[in-house]
Amino acid sequence: MTDGRSTDPPTPRARDRDVVLVAALVVAGVVTFAWATGFVPALDDAIGLAPVVIVGLVLVTAAVLLRALRPRR
Numbered sequence: 523m524t525d526g527r528s529t530d531p532p533t534p535r536a537r538d539r540d541v542v543l544v545a546a547l548v549v550a551g552v553v554t555f556a557w558a559t560g561f562v563p564a565l566d567d568a569i570g571l572a573p574v575v576i577v578g579l580v581l582v583t584a585a586v587l588l589r590a591l592r593p594r595r
Contacts, residue, residue: 540590541590544587545583548579548583551579552579555575
């Protein structure tokens with residue numbers, strides 16, 4: 523006879539603070555990169571590739587968030 527309780531371990535979910543933390547880290551990374559371009563001439567020249575950097579950051583952020591939201595097996 524069962525009492526209706528599940529024996530499966532609880533599935534961890536992404537919490538609001540985790541999402542905010544990832545977003546804050548991404549913003550900090552972009553600000554740090556922008557700040558560093560002022561001190562390193564090679565990076566200042568590379569800033570012409572800004573669309574590539576932005577797309578890269580968006581893809582990495584999406585990958586992190588998808589991994590956080592994906593249920594564990």
